[in-house]
Amino acid sequence: MSEYLVNLKVNNIPVSVKEGTSILDAAKKLNFNIPTLCNHPDLSVAGNCRVCVVEVKGARLLAASCATPVSEGMEVSTNSEKVRTARKHVIELLLSEHNADCTKCFKNGNCELQDLASEYRVGDHVFIDLVKAKDKILDISSPSITKDDSKCIRCQRCVRTCEELQAVGALAVVKKGDHQRISTFLNKPLDEVVCTNCGQCINRCPTGSLTERTYLDEVWNAINDPSKHVVVQTAPAVRIGLGEDLGYDPGERVTGKMVAALRHIGFDSVLDTDFTADLTIMEEGTELLTRLKRALVDGEKVALPMMTSCSPGWIKFQEHMFPDLLDNLSTCKSPQQMFGALAKTYYARKKGIDPKNMVSVSIMPCTAKKFECVRPEMRDSGYQDVDYVLTTRELAMMVKQAGIDFMKLEDEKYDSIMGNSTGAAVIFGATGGVMEAALRTAYEIVTGREVPFTNLKIMPVRGFEGIKEAKIMIKGVKPEWGFLEGAELSVAIAHGLSNANELMKAVRTGKVNYHFIEVMGCPGGCLGGGGQPIPTSPDIRQKRADAIYSEDEGLPLRKSHENPEVAQIYKDFLGEPLGHKSHDLLHTHYKPRKRY
């Protein structure tokens, strides 16, 4: 965008903005809000809903303010009679095509269409109800995503999300005119197409058309069943997102209150995925060092760069799109699934609970984890390792349903022996976090010294740049790691699948040479996960990231290998990283999937 300033008037008030600015943003600068539906800060401009139209003096047509750049001398009116009439028509038209059963809708209370309808008080049914005449197409095939066409306003945010941010293209516009709708390749159900279950489309759907497949009832039933011991784990990014759905501004850390709320709700053991995040670092760090040793010392052909495997959306993406690179994926399960396998073995045994009566629930910022927990490989405890996955949003609903005044809760602590964690685990929730945690530990294992970064903050791997790179010189190693002396460890980090896609193309063609790659399926990492509070935007994600890093800095332990409960589980149960037990419970394999 150029630096050249354009002068215009909005509702008779002069304003100067940079050339290329939309009328919408120029108006916003003057604190005039124009309603929008198809527009989203993460996506390209569509200009299709037409709810944002404004009047430009001298123009025959109204202008879609989101899609029209300002020009010199322009005189814009955002609230003229023409504008109000058109806007009301647009809302009425959308509603005439919409199955507006708000009271039964999952998005009731957090729906952009509902907000608009309430703002404009479109009450009397001006136009003919078109819903009745149409087939209500409901797709509940996916364990993660529910798609209800009768709630769709065709804004195409989901299509743009899937294509632009995720490079998946599972959703597409099909047919035209009154038959136009959002569908999949050959109209197949979502669980039969390339959809990675990342849920990014849900985060940007303004209505209840795309929502997570909810398991609230199942979880409440388990809690209410006295014969069941219900354990719950909470992912790193939940604690910095949950507050947004419970009255806080973005960026509030609510870890202690969340733990208290989970107890109030009635979970029998309140545990932390962060514990298995630390464990992941032990396993994955060791796996990386082993791969490097086999490559450098034993001259074996091992798959390098090694790639992280904590993000199930990313895993499914890789299985569909880059099946030739599956060996590069770390064999480590995601922290959720490590947790599940240990809950029904280690935890059950230690606490004297029959795993048969244990129900394992996880609270995730993620919808792909709902799919992951039903993968047939994920039953190493002898049972389904994780029974139900709820999103951050679903947990907020539980809190409200339980009548808990969240803001007034006193902080509480997780239960032991799978509830302790370090700052290294917390930062798993941000892009670059796994890398940073792994480096903190691996560097220290190899050299016996802390990573050479002030206050353990490895800045080159932080931030929201699409693909980040870093190099770390390894010097002064311990004798047993002599082969790494003077080596330069080269790493890369991608977040959001379209960035991952670019990085993988470069890896596949040999254009780049890394040892280790971290990929998170969602923009910003888990903090921007498909199960996080809605709305999302670069601003909101930045605030969540800030919260994550300050949570890390505030913790007494910030390196995974220092987690005492991790040390204990190796001593009491697992033996050593990559040992037999680990192999059985904590590692997995992948399978190629077709693209079409």
Next chain:
Amino acid sequence: MENKTLKKIDLIFADYTSSKYKVLEKVLEKTPDEIINEIIDSGLKGRGGAGFPTGLKWKFTKNEDNPVKYVICNADEGEPGTFKDREILERVFRKVLSGMATCGYAIGAKEGYIYLRGEYLYLVPELEKEIEYFDEFAKKLNLDFRIFLRMGSGAYICGEESALFESMEGKRGEPRNKPPYPTVSGYNQCPTVINNVETFATVQIICKIGSEEFKKLGTSDSRGSKLFSVSGDTPTPGIYELELGMPLTDFVDNYGDGDTKAVQVGGASGFCVPRKHLKDTIIGFEGIPTGGSMMIFNSSRSMYNVLHDYLEFFNEESCGQCTPCRVGCQQLLKGIESVKKGERKPQYLDELKKLASTMKIAAKCGLGQSVANPFNSIVDNFREEIIY
């Protein structure tokens, strides 16, 4: 008002008098600016319907600072009742190629494309033969301009210029936001001149007879002559080249069957003119412009059915992306049905007219914006037929 009467003209289909591409050869002796000024001076406006001044379009494109530019000939001819472009392609295709090459030379484009309506597939062998010949000729003239054929897929919306670019780029044919206009960002986001088949043929004619001669035809707002596709209740359906600016009465006197009730000028997206307004309606940009479609209805026709057909057409052919058009078309159709059935009061038609007026200013592209033309003109003039 300049008083014109109906006058048949024979320029577009006139035989080639000189050797092949003689006109083009001569044009290339001029500078690009000279050519553009000549076209501007001729007052030629686009023959595809919207009527943008052709010379200006070329000038804007020429002035863009981009090494890659394109010339595109819109041969999608999807407007109901229009069938003149096909005739041009069949009979005087060379004039179109000549016009495109003139444009390419004038704006500095090296490639031209003809986006051909899917149904015109049968024309391809002939067209390709002529294009091959053109290529050789261009080489001889040292003209760095090649022409390619692209097939459309049968969607009406793909005739809209920006949807056409999307379609050519292999994407779903959905209109883009404007601005930017094609002259700045068209095919492959490069500056592009897109003109109708007839516009390019007319360029060749202007180059041949000169703008002074061309300007003698038509009115100050509507220079020259153009082709009309005459259909409906007429004893003489067909394609006629007529001077612009005639009153509609003249037209009906010549082509009607003596019992004309109304004329739909400009196809489904045009205006319906009832008998009582024929006299004071001029065919041209000062009156009612048309891409050429003239549908004549006599007293045996139900205007309800006519409107119903048009609305069904728009319902099907709307790309569906924008709310006013996608849902508005459905509401207009369902609306007149329910008034007809007595489910809604006749006054509901006024609500629908307001809706159509919103569509006219709030829809994203020309399709949705023009539905109000037939809707309001038919409802206003034939209200009883819609209600009872």
